[in-house]
Amino acid sequence: MHLKAFVAVAAAQLATAQELMRFGCSQLTIDRIDPLVNPGSLPSAHMHQVIGGNSFNASMTPGSLDPSTAATCTSCTYSEDFSNYWTANIYFKARNGSFKRVPQVANLGLGVQAGMTVYYIRGYQASAKVNAFKPGFRMLVGDPSNRVAAKVPSGLCFRCESNMQQSPFGGAPCTGADTKNFPKSTCGGGWRVTVTFPSCWDGKNLDTPDHKSHISYPSSGTFESGGACPSTHPVKIPQIMYEIMFDTREFNNKADWPADGSQPFYWSQGDNTGYGIHGDYLFGWKGDALQKAMDTKCAGDNCKALQRQADAKAIACTKSQSAREDIGTSKWLTSLPGQAGMAPM
Numbered sequence: 001m002h003l004k005a006f007v008a009v010a011a012a013q014l015a016t017a018q019e020l021m022r023f024g025c026s027q028l029t030i031d032r033i034d035p036l037v038n039p040g041s042l043p044s045a046h047m048h049q050v051i052g053g054n055s056f057n058a059s060m061t062p063g064s065l066d067p068s069t070a071a072t073c074t075s076c077t078y079s080e081d082f083s084n085y086w087t088a089n090i091y092f093k094a095r096n097g098s099f100k101r102v103p104q105v106a107n108l109g110l111g112v113q114a115g116m117t118v119y120y121i122r123g124y125q126a127s128a129k130v131n132a133f134k135p136g137f138r139m140l141v142g143d144p145s146n147r148v149a150a151k152v153p154s155g156l157c158f159r160c161e162s163n164m165q166q167s168p169f170g171g172a173p174c175t176g177a178d179t180k181n182f183p184k185s186t187c188g189g190g191w192r193v194t195v196t197f198p199s200c201w202d203g204k205n206l207d208t209p210d211h212k213s214h215i216s217y218p219s220s221g222t223f224e225s226g227g228a229c230p231s232t233h234p235v236k237i238p239q240i241m242y243e244i245m246f247d248t249r250e251f252n253n254k255a256d257w258p259a260d261g262s263q264p265f266y267w268s269q270g271d272n273t274g275y276g277i278h279g280d281y282l283f284g285w286k287g288d289a290l291q292k293a294m295d296t297k298c299a300g301d302n303c304k305a306l307q308r309q310a311d312a313k314a315i316a317c318t319k320s321q322s323a324r325e326d327i328g329t330s331k332w333l334t335s336l337p338g339q340a341g342m343a344p345m
C-alpha cells in the first residue's frame, strides 16, 4: 500500500499517528526449501518466494546459524536486516491444465524488484515499549492446508486492484472489499496480498513445534488500536506485515479461464481457494538495530538510526535455487512443483 495513503486513512481513523517502518525487499530466490516447517528437506513440500539475507538455506538451526553473521548481503533496503521472509507462490492454471507462475512487482514508491514490502508496526501506543525479536526467533502465520474461510486469521487477505496506481485507495489492509479467498474476477492492477503476524510473545520460546504457540494476538481489541497482550503472551513485539503485489495481468484473458467460470489461481501448495494463505518469518537483524529502530520510532524506508543501502544493491543480492527445477516463470508446467500426482483442491 502507499505509505501516504495508509497514514491518511490511519490518521482519520484514530487521533494518534502510528509509527511504521515500510520498506522494500527484492526477490532473493524462488526455491522449494523451508527451514521453518521442513528443516533440512531438499526439496520441501511446496515452492516459496523468499526475501532478505542470503544465508537462507534448507536448514537454519537456531543457535548454530546467525543470519546477521552468516549472510553476506540482503535483498532488503535496510542493510542491517538479514532476516528472511517468505510465502508460497501463486500459479495460474490455464484451461488446458498447464500452470504458469504469477510474477510479482514492486509496490508503489519502492525501487526494488519483485519481492515484497515489509512493515514493522509499533502500533498507536506511542509510549509503549516494543521489544525487538531475539536471535533465533521465528514464526508462522496462516496454514497452507487450510481450505476454510473462518480459519484464516484476520490480518491475511487479498485485494483486487483495478489499476497499477492502486487508485482509488481501498482503505486499511483487510477492510472494505478485501477477501480471504482469491479474487473471483480479473483485476486490472493485479492483487495486493497482505499477511499480518500476531504482535504478542510468550517471552520465552524462540519457536514452538507448531511455530505459532509462542505468539498471540492481543487479548482485546487490536494491536493497532492499542489492545493489551494476554498474560500468557505479555511481551509486545513489532507487528510484522507483508504486502505482496502479484501481477496477474497477463492472465486476464477470460478465454484461458475454466469454462465453468471457476477460479484459475492456485497457491503453490495446491490450494485453489486462497484460504491456505500463510507467511513465515525468521529474525536476522544485526545486533540491536531493530530495537534502535523501534525505540527511535523509525518510519518509512529511510531512518537515521538504521543503515540503508541503494536499491540496486538490494536487487543485486540473490541466491541460486537449491532445489533445482523449473519454477514456471517462462515455461508452462504440467503440474505444480512438488504436487505431481496430488489432487489439487
Ligand SMILES: *[C@@H]1O[C@H](CO)[C@@H](O)[C@H](O)[C@H]1NC(C)=O
Pocket (backbone or CB within 6 Å): 054, 055, 056, 057, 058, 059
Ligand atoms: C546451505 O547448506 C548446505 C548444506 O547443508 C551448505 O553446503 C551451504 O554452504 C549452505 N549455504 C548457505 C548459503 O549457507
Ligand SMILES: *[C@@H]1O[C@H](CO)[C@@H](O)[C@H](O)[C@H]1NC(C)=O
Pocket (backbone or CB within 6 Å): 094, 095, 096, 097, 098, 256, 332
Ligand atoms: C496451454 O495453454 C496456455 C495458455 O493458453 C498456452 O500458452 C500453452 O501453450 C498451452 N499448453 C499446451 C501444452 O497446450
